Amino acid sequence: MNILVFVKRVPDTESKIRIDQQSNSIIKEGLNFIISPYDEYAMEEALRLKEAQGGKVTAVSVGTKENQVILKKCLAMGADEATLIKDDAGETYDSLRVAKLLAQAVKQKFTEPHLLLFGKQSVGADNAQVPSMVAELLGMPQANVVTKLEIEGNKGTAYREIEGASEKVSFSLPAVVSAQKGLNEPRYETLKGIMMAKRKQIPELSLQDLGMKEEDLSPQLEVVRMDAPPPRKAGKVVEDEPPQAAKKLVEFLCQEAKII
Amino acid sequence: MDFSFSDEQQILKQTVREFAEKEILPVRQELDEKEEFSYEITQKMFDMGFFGIVIPEEYGGMGMDYLSYILVVEELARVDGCQAATIAAGNSLGTAPVYYYGNEKQRKEFLPQLLSSKLWGFGLTEPNAGSDAGGTQTTATQKDGKWVLNGSKIFITNASTNITLGSTIQTLTGKRKDGKKEYTCFLVKQDRPGYKAVPMHKKMTWRSSNTSEIYLDDVEVSDEDMLGKRGEGFHQMLESLDNGRLAIAAMGVGGAQGAFEAAFKYSQERNQFGRPISKFQVNSFKLADMATEIEAARNLLYKACWLRDNGKPFSKEAAMSKLYASEVMKKVTHEAVQLYGGYGLMEEYPVAKFYRDQRLLEIGEGTSEIQRMVIQRKLEL
Numbered sequence: 001m002n003i004l005v006f007v008k009r010v011p012d013t014e015s016k017i018r019i020d021q022q023s024n025s026i027i028k029e030g031l032n033f034i035i036s037p038y039d040e041y042a043m044e045e046a047l048r049l050k051e052a053q054g055g056k057v058t059a060v061s062v063g064t065k066e067n068q069v070i071l072k073k074c075l076a077m078g079a080d081e082a083t084l085i086k087d088d089a090g091e092t093y094d095s096l097r098v099a100k101l102l103a104q105a106v107k108q109k110f111t112e113p114h115l116l117l118f119g120k121q122s123v124g125a126d127n128a129q130v131p132s133m134v135a136e137l138l139g140m141p142q143a144n145v146v147t148k149l150e151i152e153g154n155k156g157t158a159y160r161e162i163e164g165a166s167e168k169v170s171f172s173l174p175a176v177v178s179a180q181k182g183l184n185e186p187r188y189e190t191l192k193g194i195m196m197a198k199r200k201q202i203p204e205l206s207l208q209d210l211g212m213k214e215e216d217l218s219p220q221l222e223v224v225r226m227d228a229p230p231p232r233k234a235g236k237v238v239e240d241e242p243p244q245a246a247k248k249l250v251e252f253l254c255q256e257a258k259i260i
Numbered sequence: 261m262d263f264s265f266s267d268e269q270q271i272l273k274q275t276v277r278e279f280a281e282k283e284i285l286p287v288r289q290e291l292d293e294k295e296e297f298s299y300e301i302t303q304k305m306f307d308m309g310f311f312g313i314v315i316p317e318e319y320g321g322m323g324m325d326y327l328s329y330i331l332v333v334e335e336l337a338r339v340d341g342c343q344a345a346t347i348a349a350g351n352s353l354g355t356a357p358v359y360y361y362g363n364e365k366q367r368k369e370f371l372p373q374l375l376s377s378k379l380w381g382f383g384l385t386e387p388n389a390g391s392d393a394g395g396t397q398t399t400a401t402q403k404d405g406k407w408v409l410n411g412s413k414i415f416i417t418n419a420s421t422n423i424t425l426g427s428t429i430q431t432l433t434g435k436r437k438d439g440k441k442e443y444t445c446f447l448v449k450q451d452r453p454g455y456k457a458v459p460m461h462k463k464m465t466w467r468s469s470n471t472s473e474i475y476l477d478d479v480e481v482s483d484e485d486m487l488g489k490r491g492e493g494f495h496q497m498l499e500s501l502d503n504g505r506l507a508i509a510a511m512g513v514g515g516a517q518g519a520f521e522a523a524f525k526y527s528q529e530r531n532q533f534g535r536p537i538s539k540f541q542v543n544s545f546k547l548a549d550m551a552t553e554i555e556a557a558r559n560l561l562y563k564a565c566w567l568r569d570n571g572k573p574f575s576k577e578a579a580m581s582k583l584y585a586s587e588v589m590k591k592v593t594h595e596a597v598q599l600y601g602g603y604g605l606m607e608e609y610p611v612a613k614f615y616r617d618q619r620l621l622e623i624g625e626g627t628s629e630i631q632r633m634v635i636q637r638k639l640e641l
Contacts, residue, residue, distance in 0.1 A: 191309030
């Protein structure tokens with residue numbers, strides 16, 4: 001089975017994000033960058049499928065040279081190959097731009113993939129659009145926010161997390177699947193894996209290599225303003241004897257908070 | 261000057277951090293309380309490739325540079341000094357002497373096991389030979405073409421677990437031509453008759469790492485078990501300690517970092533006089549000093565690794581690094597307990613263990629006093 005896994009480089013979820021109001025972007029200095037955690041589930045799933053059924057796993061990322069680190073990490077986890085689609089535009093938050101690049105790369109450079117795995121969304125931008133867009137551009141079936149995946153021959157079954165329930169969908173391959181937390185527990189890169197990854201080359205594809213021009217990727221989205229979330233307001237403490245406190249609390253929930 | 265990590269070092273640091281937080285952190289306190297060596301975690305560390313990090317790949321090692329090894333120890337010590345100790349001793353004192361001084365046959369026999377599932381001790385210290393390692397009393401005497409070992413060793417890490425294969429034993433084998441004592445090391449498997457390794461308990465520090473006494477009672481070994489040549493024992497031990505010091509320094513930097521992070525977080529959560537205690541200048545200055553000194557210790561350590569990785573003399577910097585990092589961790593854990601106040605005295609909170617585990621660093625692999633001796637000698641006073 002030929003599996004492509006698409007991974008994005010994002011700020012560490014533990015870092016404190018600061019915003020530059022001038023450029024409407026986050027300040028990168030001092031930030032630690034990692035592979036988007038949902039993409040790690042996708043990578044792990046690909047490796048498990050390969051281990052069970054054979055095949056090849058290729059990691060693909062769009063971005064600058066700095067993305068090499070997360071691709072090396074994928075190789076260290078056990079991916080057979082990795083490719084960087086070089087796009088110096090940086091973080092545009094323009095999902096369609098990325099989706100077009102990926103779809104074009106799949107069409108042109110990767111022969112007959114059976115499965116395209118993504119994280120359900122990237123942390124940071126959190127648009128959750130790229131997997132669906134790529135599926136549409138390639139005319140493939142898609143299953144998103146998947147917590148369990150089974151592949152048998154040319155058929156796939158995915159369990160999707162939906163509001164208050166789980167939905168079982170089946171589809172034919174090739175298909176796009178996006179991973180939700182719970183799909184698996186990603187492995188650690190072993191030291192052996194890291195050293196093996198060091199020896200592998202990571203080929204780069206430019207827009208030109210993909211037969212694309214900057215005009216083909218004209219922005220569909222402009223970031224007008226970026227603000228940090230407002231600080232959380234202090235909570236309210238209801239102080240009284242239990243019977244009276246309960247009464248006050250219900251009153252608050254009904255009239256002020258309007259939750260009940 | 262280039263202070264950036266390679267891609268591989270970045271990945272390594274992150275994967276070890278995740279490993280430590282997910283596999284070790286949840287059981288850290290329990291293992292410490294029970295004074296229990298964890299076979300499960302140790303095997304997981306073998307599977308990760310944490311033993312034999314700098315041993316070349318052709319011998320089953322990872323072929324990484326020394327800084328990578330140090331990063332592994334630092335990240336483990338940030339969470340638990342005891343597991344870091346198993347790795348530091350496993351690499352610097354277990355596999356390293358076998359690799360550096362062993363012959364091809366010994367390397368082929370031992371390294372595959374020591375890199376995948378077995379531990380090996382480093383028998384230098386004796387009840388009457390601590391800082392004065394020249395005071396070794398364990399003897400090896402020749403008898404009918406064999407060597408017969410008698411004596412005992414103490415405070416030997418990794419030497420008495422169920423997965424220990426044996427230990428390198430330094431012995432006195434007579435006198436050199438110049439009249440000085442002659443020391444020779446032997447690789448002694450623990451299934452030899454007369455060999456007994458016993459775990460030491462009731463420790464105040466490194467409680468879930470394995471510390472042992474070794475008794476040698478007419479243990480017979482042959483020339484084939486000799487490590488290197490006759491008379492090279494003292495030099496082998498000193499050189500191993502030079503390397504080992506960097507790993508102890510890494511435990512100081514990592515442990516100080518762990519204690520600092522705990523105190524940093526706690527000082528923002530703990531309210532007194534109506535505000536977080538971190539808002540009081542006396543405490544924020546404390547945290548500023550802690551962060552500064554940790555960074556200084558880390559830079560000294562990485563510099564020493566850089567010297568070693570680039571084939572330059574590093575033994576002065578290794579001693580400085582071990583001395584300084586141990587003392588920085590002393591200060592940092594002291595202040596961390598202070599910031600925690602009464603809770604800092606309770607084992608339920610993380611800083612007490614960092615405080616106890618620090619204490620070894622000023623004693624093991626050469627006391628702080630010995631480090632100062634090494635440094636002043638290198639200064640050629």
